[in-house]
Amino acid sequence: MKARAPQLAKRQGIIFILSAPSGAGKTTLYNGLRKGYPDIQLSVSCTTRKQRRGEVAGRDYRFLSGRQFDALKERGEFAEWAQVHDYFYGTPCQPLDRAVKSGYDILLDIDVQGAKKIKSVYPQAVAVFVLPPSMAELERRLSARGTDDRQVIRRRLANARGEMQQIIHYDYFVVNRDVEQAVRVLSGIVEAERSRVSRVTEWRIEPLRAQRGQVSHEQRNQTSRSR
């Protein structure tokens, strides 16, 4: 067995949020990212919408009745919840807290309302918005699905414009023109965020073994001498 390289730093887990207007190709990017980073956990939301064919309860969502959803909401078990289209969706807070504390990263596929709320509760969360290359291309992709009529497509496009106005609340955007390229950009964001010094809770290198923020007398002297 290959020996694991000693880690020089211990860090907090990262909450990654991925949002996109319908048709921007979020699911494809999400799956692409997961292939490269199988260690990133997925947050399983609760929803009052019906289970779709191919979906697995407990893996894709926890499917709840309105009453069950309200009970969890009242017990404060959601980090955020929102009404999206005609149904309710909520992100359970326990897995998020656990991930941050234990140093695991967790990925949330939530809408713009949820992203804004999560960023207010967990300011270190990283919010990424997936953009289509253009509105014309988004319309083309929605039409190519062949599942929606003109009126539904028009509504989705209007919703997309509204959601895209919310991009100012996000940290990054990824344009999904080409899937491979977009996954590369997304992976770059993951790598950069994993390398943030401010997320390190403990250094394991001499002479930085002290907790972050506790600069030794010797280091302080060195810094002032080099100015």
Ligand code: 5GP
């Ligand atoms: P769908 O029903 O098609 O799976 O998801 C509809 C929308 O709800 C998507 O934009 C998805 O990102 C969003 N969504 C899924 N889970 C949650 C959640 O827990 N909270 C919020 N705010 N949105 C969610």
